[in-house]
Amino acid sequence: MFETVKYEVNNQVAWITLNRPEKLNAFTExxxxxxxxxxxxxxxxxxxxxxxxxxxxxxxxxxxxxxxxKEDMDHGEVLRRRYNPMVMELHKCxxxxxxxxxxxAAGAGMSLALACDFRLLSEKASFIEAFIHVxxxxxxxxxxxxxxxxxxxxxxxxxxxxxxxxxxxAADLGLATxxxxxxxxxxxxxxxAEKLAAMPTTAIGLIKKNLKASWDHSLEEGLEKDxxxxxxxxxxxxxxxxxxAFLEKRNPVFAGK
Amino acid sequence: MNNHYECIEASINxxxxxxxxNRPKVLNAINRxxxxxxxxxxxxxxxxxxxxxxxxxxxxxxFAAGADINEMAADNxxxxxxRNQFKxxxxxxxxxxxxxxxxxxxxxxxxxxxxxxxxxxxxxxxxEFGFPEVNLGVMPGAGGTxxxxxxxxxxxxxxxxxxxxxxxxxxxLQFGIINxxxxxxxxxxxxxxxxxxxxxxxxxxxxxxKESVLKAxxxxxxEGMQFERKNFYLLFSTEDQKEGMRAFQEKRKAxxxxx
Numbered sequence: 001m002f003e004t005v006k007y008e009v010n011n012q013v014a015w016i017t018l019n020r021p022e023k024l025n026a027f028t029e030x031x032x033x034x035x036x037x038x039x040x041x042x043x044x045x046x047x048x049x050x051x052x053x054x055x056x057x058x059x060x061x062x063x064x065x066x067x068x069x070k071e072d073m074d075h076g077e078v079l080r081r082r083y084n085p086m087v088m089e090l091h092k093c094x095x096x097x098x099x100x101x102x103x104x105a106a107g108a109g110m111s112l113a114l115a116c117d118f119r120l121l122s123e124k125a126s127f128i129e130a131f132i133h134v135x136x137x138x139x140x141x142x143x144x145x146x147x148x149x150x151x152x153x154x155x156x157x158x159x160x161x162x163x164x165x166x167x168x169x170a171a172d173l174g175l176a177t178x179x180x181x182x183x184x185x186x187x188x189x190x191x192x193a194e195k196l197a198a199m200p201t202t203a204i205g206l207i208k209k210n211l212k213a214s215w216d217h218s219l220e221e222g223l224e225k226d227x228x229x230x231x232x233x234x235x236x237x238x239x240x241x242x243x244x245a246f247l248e249k250r251n252p253v254f255a256g257k
Numbered sequence: 258m259n260n261h262y263e264c265i266e267a268s269i270n271x272x273x274x275x276x277x278x279n280r281p282k283v284l285n286a287i288n289r290x291x292x293x294x295x296x297x298x299x300x301x302x303x304x305x306x307x308x309x310x311x312x313x314x315x316x317x318x319x320f321a322a323g324a325d326i327n328e329m330a331a332d333n334x335x336x337x338x339x340r341n342q343f344k345x346x347x348x349x350x351x352x353x354x355x356x357x358x359x360x361x362x363x364x365x366x367x368x369x370x371x372x373x374x375x376x377x378x379x380x381x382x383x384x385e386f387g388f389p390e391v392n393l394g395v396m397p398g399a400g401g402t403x404x405x406x407x408x409x410x411x412x413x414x415x416x417x418x419x420x421x422x423x424x425x426x427x428x429x430l431q432f433g434i435i436n437x438x439x440x441x442x443x444x445x446x447x448x449x450x451x452x453x454x455x456x457x458x459x460x461x462x463x464x465x466x467k468e469s470v471l472k473a474x475x476x477x478x479x480e481g482m483q484f485e486r487k488n489f490y491l492l493f494s495t496e497d498q499k500e501g502m503r504a505f506q507e508k509r510k511a512x513x514x515x516x
Contacts, residue, residue: 206440209382228439228440228443228447229440231440231443231446232440232442232443235442
């Protein structure tokens with residue numbers, strides 16, 4: 001279906017695996033487009049209630065494939081044409097997106113992980129703001145998301161110093177939902193994704209939307225957004241099921257509607 | 258009122274006259290029949306005392322994704338002139354009752370022009386506006402260059418029209434094209450709420466406010482002030498003015514009759 005991405009849906013989870021292991025899943029134009037289309041497809045498919053993005057082999061994603069970088073290249077246009085639409089597709093997705101960071105996430109690979117909603121880190125995983133080492137600036141949403149996740153001061157340190165961040169350091173900074181031991185990796189990632197997929201999907205989408213909106217809205221606008229979101233969530237069958245299950249003292253079964 | 262139209266659905270609900278563009282398979286692409294249907298219903302609503310506010314919306318994923326290209330691809334200039342292609346649009350602009358539009362998905366080209374004929378606009382967060390005509394080697398012809406410029410100014414309008422820019426709901430709000438953004442699921446609900454609120458005001462106030470505001474877009478401030486004044490005076494010959502002011506003094510809710 002895609003040249004550089006494996007895509008499969010299992011138990012309502014869309015598994016999107018970057019599949020250029022010999023190049024540590026470095027981004028090419030094809031990979032940017034494949035990932036963008038895969039996310040769009042998963043978001044449109046009503047049978048999908050959670051997305052997992054991970055890397056084949058030992059890396060998550062090593063960022064832009066430097067083999068393709070030419071001297072006369074217009075870096076701004078590369079971002080506008082390839083990366084920005086991909087990041088916007090992730091941003092527009094209503095469903096929860098888990099970055100299962102199985103290994104190194106460098107440069108734009110780190111940006112990709114930051115644009116997801118959850119970051120599960122393998123104990124071998126690491127982040128690195130590699131841009132500064134080649135005289136460039138973090139891109140693809142990196143400088144947008146990073147300070148919101150860990151604060152301005154730490155974001156600046158990471159971006160300017162460009163030091164390797166181990167999984168444990170990332171967790172201490174607040175960049176990881178969880179660090180998972182190697183022998184538990186697949187089981188725990190699957191369990192986490194399938195748990196999300198069984199939750200009230202509409203409500204999750206509304207939470208994502210309003211949290212993001214909170215970054216540039218006043219309290220007054222935020223309160224109105226709350227009212228609208230609650231009206232929408234209040235009409236879902238998941239809400240009725242949740243209330244019913246509570247009254248009947250049983251576990252709810254959410255259909256994602 | 259004729260209840261069957263080829264390209265739209267029309268109905269009356271309480272004080273609201275509802276029009277739903279209904280060619281969802283082609284994202285409500287606007288053809289001549291659709292404009293004629295809309296106009297015919299609007300003119301019925303205009304004469305119907307029960308209807309206080311007109312609500313315009315689109316069935317399906319889009320409000321209206323543009324004009325029907327197939328219908329006009331082979332036309333030449335003289336066809337347009339003899340047919341007086343945009344005569345219905347001129348009459349649409351003269352409807353005196355308030356028109357509230359609800360936009361979800363695309364409002365492009367003729368769809369954007371139709372949206373710009375509304376007095377108030379609510380948009381779902383997925384709404385996208387734009388004039389892509391330039392990409393087809395033409396330009397807007399039903400008021401796009403004029404109404405957009407009056408709304409957002411020359412600088413912005415020129416750029417958007419030159420490059421056929423897609424305008425997000427947020428940008429539309431920022432530039433004063435729409436009144437508010439609401440969640441897609443409750444777009445109609447919120448639109449009907451606002452329409453209901455307007456429908457409960459004194460109809461003659463609403464009518465003369467609309468007329469005065471539209472006048473402001475076209476004339477000098479001094480001329481507009483004189484025009485406004487006459488309309489203000491005029492309202493003092495209505496029963497609703499007497500009722501409104503009496504209700505205020507008696508600390509009760511006014512009961513407006515539209516007289």
